[in-house]
Amino acid sequence: MSLDPPTYLASLQSNIRQRPIPWDGAVRAGTLTEEQLAKIRAVDKVKRDVRRQVIEANLDGYKTLFAGNNGQRSVLELASKRPDVCQYLLVLLSDLLDDVPALSKAFFQSEDSNPYKNILPLLAHSTNTEDPIPLLTSIVLVRLMAGSRDESTATAEKALPMLFSYLGSLTKNSDAGLQDIGVQEYSQLLYSRVCRQQFWKQRSETVGPLIDILRAAAGISGGDASANLWSGTTAPPRSGFEASVGGGVGLQLLYHVLLVLWQLSFEAADIGDDLNNEYDIVLLYTHLLRLSPKEKTTRLVIATLYNLLSNNQNSLLPTAVLARLPQLLQNLSSRQFTDPDLVEDRDKLRELVEEYTKTKTTFDEYVAEVNSGHLRWSPPHRSSVFWAENARKILDYENGEIVRKLAEIMQKPWENDKAVLAIACNDVGCLVREVPEKRSQLERYGLKRRIMELMGEADENVRWESLRALGGWLQYSFDTK
Structure with a gap:
């Protein structure tokens, strides 16, 4: 080449x-x-x-x-x-x-x-x-x-x-x-x-700096890049770049970085999961796809996503759904691209994602969100119907795996995205209210103690959600006396 x-x-x-x-x-x-x-x-x-x-x-x-x-x-x-x-x-x-x-x-x-x-x-x-x-x-x-x-x-x-x-x-x-x-x-x-x-073996020297360039191009830099990326999934898209993209990254440099990572993606079957775990690659590329300024950059973003998702369907497709890739691909379906390879890859990727979403329930989406390690205010969190139907299922799922994941998420400080702690408190409170007899299971994972700690958080929303969650514990403690 x-x-x-x-x-x-x-x-x-x-x-x-x-x-x-x-x-x-x-x-x-x-x-x-x-x-x-x-x-x-x-x-x-x-x-x-x-x-x-x-x-x-x-x-x-x-x-x-x-x-x-x-x-x-x-x-x-x-x-x-x-x-x-x-x-x-x-x-x-x-x-x-x-x-x-x-x-x-x-x-x-x-x-x-x-x-x-x-x-x-x-x-x-x-x-x-x-x-x-x-x-x-x-x-x-x-x-x-x-x-x-x-x-x-x-x-x-x-x-x-x-x-x-x-x-x-x-x-x-x-x-x-x-x-x-x-x-x-x-x-x-x-x-x-x-x-x-x-190249992958030396990723701290090779891949890491390239990801930093892409994050700068996407306007994601400093602090917790993962939190900033997840926050970006709910933000309105910026207009397309011209000669220079976010963070002062030139269009040619952006293209060349995307080209290298596309070449690396041919090893997706072996490294795809680690690539996503370490660099949030699916989320980052979905974000870049929203902002892609030219067909040549769009082609590389879509081709890389297809290589990653087609080779790691069980682990990475849930993250793609959380990142709102299906909606984005639906929007792109009406775009008139001149590159036939781009059109072909776009259609293959859309079919792959649509086939996955056809068989998934709201419960599956919630499990995928918790397993991603990052929570956002997606519909299930505020749905009383969802909790009434799924609270017990969540507690029993794979011997409490979801609850363990929630506990891990809550232990982090989330300095750049306090909403994650507020959402986790909301979810724990819903579990207590729907299945009060399982409170001891939640306490074994340290969730009650962590809820009480978060009542002293500076963030108002975290304090409010932690207070509501603790209220459930107190209510059922009094009811059983």
């Missing part, structure tokens, strides 16, 4: 290509050999066809030039102390790897060679963000891996983890240009299951 290079990178490489290098002086200083210089001159500043012919006629020689072989030192190793020469060689090598696909594969043809030996150390050349050598090295490594589609131990267990860590540092940078470079290079690397699994 080819993407246009970020402007910053293209400009940097162009400037380096135009720099005059005193090659003869470099040879005299021992920075490279006469033989190495001859190979460089044969492919430097020549037409692409000439370059391809020269390299394809001597693939092993050019692999040795940059990777070394049998005690012969690589030109990159020799030039490592000359930043100007090293930068020039890195740009030249990335150009060669782009122009001559066979060169990437040649690096891995000998089983006893280590193609990364003289390249990988340059990734740690310095921690100074102004030093272009680590950045240019990362570009070479990406071209080398992506061009060869290599999955060897040298790539998967050593080079790839180091490269992901470096690119992760770019995506966390405050400079949007560096962020975009990191994200685009990720996209080139997710070419196989081995690479995607390693």
Whole structure:
């Protein structure tokens, strides 16, 4: 998958290509050999066809030039102390790897060679963000891996983890240009299951910063992101973005982040549940779908949701319903999209969600909401009919699993969403009123004690709901005396 290079990178490489290098002086200083210089001159500043012919006629020689072989030192190793020469060689090598696909594969043809030996150390050349050598090295490594589609131990267990860590540092940078470079290079690397699994294994460095970018784009940042996202499900949608989205995230960066996570979603059968548990991915993507500014971003959001939900129907479809995805897809059904793949994915996703909702009751929806770990004022909470019909069922469900979940939810402070505590108090009060003989079960989970604690909350709604819930306990305590 080819993407246009970020402007910053293209400009940097162009400037380096135009720099005059005193090659003869470099040879005299021992920075490279006469033989190495001859190979460089044969492919430097020549037409692409000439370059391809020269390299394809001597693939092993050019692999040795940059990777070394049998005690012969690589030109990159020799030039490592000359930043100007090293930068020039890195740009030249990335150009060669782009122009001559066979060169990437040649690096891995000998089983006893280590193609990364003289390249990988340059990734740690310095921690100074102004030093272009680590950045240019990362570009070479990406071209080398992506061009060869290599999955060897040298790539998967050593080079790839180091490269992901470096690119992760770019995506966390405050400079949007560096962020975009990191994200685009990720996209080139997710070419196989081995690479995607390693990407997920390092998710604190790789996936986490991308989710932060998406949250910023969705206007969700700071504090409890999960609480802010759930609160957003009841808020009116903002108008579409233009050149820049929420949090100053550019449209191109948004698209590239969505592209990377779409590629990762092909591992949804293995990682979908964890992806949602750790990052609220279904809720976040539903929110992004409401705000998506262009067809190309909408296509990626819908395609990713379909991969996630179709591979994790039992665990993730309930969350999708709570996030109001069915209503959103219904609204999107009237949109006239020009992209046939988008239309197909939208229709498949809508059918999947509709098929699920056909068989689900209000009780199922309530169970799914509690299991999501976040409560909102959905219809069941205020429905006397719902509690009359389902209170006992809730208490008995899977040996009290729902009540245990309620207790877990109530133990959190919910600093950014006190409504969750008010709703939980409401639900406990309803259970007491409908099934008073089961009060001891609720007390075993510490719910009465927690209700009494919440009477001292600063939030007025939490105090009111906790008082109402405790009133049920007191009423039935007096009635049974």
